[in-house]
Amino acid sequence: MNWLKMIEDLSFRKLIYGSKCPEKLNYDFNKNGELRHVDTNEPFIFNYSNSRNNNHERYEVLGHLITQYVYEILEQVCKLQKIYIPIDALDSEPKSFIFMSENVLRNCTTLVVLLQDRGVFRAGQWDQKATIHEGLQHGTQIPFITMALQCSWEVIVLNPNDNFLALKTDEKSSCVLTSSHVISKRHNSSPEEHMTYVWDHFISKSTAGKVAFIAHGYGGLVFINLLMQRTAEVMNKVYAVALVDSTHHTMHQTQGNCQVQEWIQRHCRKWISNNKLLDKAVGHSMKTDCPTVSTGTEKRGFAPSSSLQSIFKYLKNELKISTKAHVIRSPIATRSRRVMKKT
Structure with missing residues (x-):
């Protein structure tokens, strides 16, 4: 089973577009299963901005999206x-x-x-x-x-x-x-x-x-x-x-x-x-x-x-x-x- 070939029809980008994520989270998995920037082909960079909180939030969003993507592969490719x-x-x-x-x-x-x-x-x-x-x-x-x-x-x-x-809390609360x-x-x-x-x-x-x-x-x-x-x-x-x-x-x-x-x-x-x-x-x-x-x-x-x-x-x-x-x-x-x- 060449699962890398089979996941080409499962779009990670579609998950990103359909979620509330930072606009600059412009990444996708290539044919080798590696996460790369769509425009530069560079690996993921954690320190995107000067704000550590923003960087960490962006990383958490990416992790959540990858989790959902793996779930899709388990169900649709691995059956x-x-x-x-x-x-x-x-x-x-x-x-x-x-x-x-x-x-x-x-x-x-x-x-x-x-x-x-x-x-x-x-x-x-x-x-x-x-x-x-x-x-x-x-x-x-x-x-x-x-x-x-x-x-x-x-x-x-x-x-x-x-x-x-996790229960939802007031978004204004830190x-x-x-x-x-x-x-x-x-x-x-x-x-x-x-x-x-x-x-x-x-x-x-x-x-x-x-x-x-x-x-x-x-x-x-x-x-x-x-x-x-x-x-x-x-x-x-x-x-x-x-x-x-x-x-x-x-x-x-x-x-x-x-x-x-x-x-x-x-x-x-x-x-x-x-x-x-x-x-x-x-x-x-x-x-x-x-x-x-x-x-x-x-x-x-x-x-x-x-x-x-x-x-x-x-x-x-x-x-x-x-x-x-x-x-x-x-x-x-x-x-x-x-x-x-x-x-």
């Missing part, structure tokens, strides 16, 4: 479904949402779950800054989604940072939003709560016997939290976890649980930003953690995209090992056994 949560929410209740491919809950054998770092970015992005300055191929999850779909795997794109609904100006979204007030809710209502109910996670930054910590909250279920259903620059702390989070620590060592692999070549071992992995390799770059914004091929090679190999182990453990109905059962 993912937008699912609102909580599933029992009232019409007037603040809701969040996730994206998932159509067969997650039926006819699904292998499922990949994408879990991003903590920040302002929403579903479909690894990092907003990387999307703006490095391009869609580096800052978004789209290459990961398309590769998973090409493998005939189903996909769930989480949205762990969409936790609150005060900063406080806790009284936001409404927490039920079952989604934190990345950890969001992850647990999606596990309970979607991932655990999927027909997939093999589930893989790709977690970036704080997402790694969120996954380990899920592992501790739903230990037996996760161990039974998840066959591999790819952690990219993860901020998890195995010793602290597992609270000395040797069974969980052993599972992490066997089923997780960590990629970290490093100047070594891609996949080269980094440091000495502790028995309570997992094997650690280099992303092949020191630039954190490039960490997920640089590791893309390596991560999918790992997931495919682990899937083969897991499937083979399952076949070996399955009882073999021999002729003699069937005869003995009848007598």
